[in-house]
Amino acid sequence: MQGQPQRQRGLALFDVLIALLVLALGVPALCRLQALVLLEGSNARARAAAAQLAREKLDDLRQFTQLPAAGGGTYGFDECGDDRGGRENADGSLMVAAGDIALSDFRYQRHWSVSGYSWCDAAALTPGVCSGSARAALLQIRVTLSWTQVDGSAAELSLDGAIAAIDPLLAGGALIRRPSLLPPAPLPL
Known part of the structure; x- marks a missing residue:
């Protein structure tokens, strides 16, 4: 049996070096990943x-119970403004306030800005002049939260919404059909 070549068994040194090189490059890359x-x-x-904190404040601003400002724990639509407005405690302080919020290892700064819009009357005496209502018909709200991320960089999130000046006591009346003495009109064919 001297004429037959012997089969190689085990790993060659070159194979071991390639495996170590792959591990040396792969493990640090996985750690970074x-x-x-x-x-x-x-x-x-x-x-x-x-x-979630921005949605909480935007929802809070929508919870007015009347249009005029009242104070003393009652939130009115007219109280809504930059960093003010929302449901109130009995002493008049805001339940969901602006400023610092500490939550799950992060410190947030919450602020909001309000822009009022009024409907213009097409039949106004002076073209382009809106009716003289003291109350805005629609408020555009932007709630902004800022915080510092884990890597030290600054981050900011803004959420926009709108609130219409509709009296909550009358809002449900728009959905109720008043009874009529006349029979319903026939549907067109």
Whole structure:
């Protein structure tokens, strides 16, 4: 059996060096990827919390119980303004206030701005001049939250919404059909 070549068994030194090189490059890359995934996951949680805090304030501003300002725990539409307005405690302080909010390892700054819009009367005496109502017909709200992310960079989220000046006591009346003495009109064919 001296004429037959022997079969090689085991790994050659070259194969071991290639495997070590692949591990030496792959393991640090996986560690960097894991760190990036953790960082972005934390930033995503912060962004989701900021969106929830902005929605909370926008919903709070929609909870007025009457149009005129009242004070003393009653929130009126006319009280809504930059960093003011919303449901109130009995002492008149806001339940959902502007300023610092500490939540899940992040510190947020919540502020909002309000722009009022009025409907223009097409039959006004002077063209282009809106009716002289003291109350805006529609408020455009922008709630902004800012915070510092895990990597130290600044982040900001803004949520826009609108609130119409509709008296809550009369709002449901638009959905109720008043009874009529006349029979309903026939549907066109």
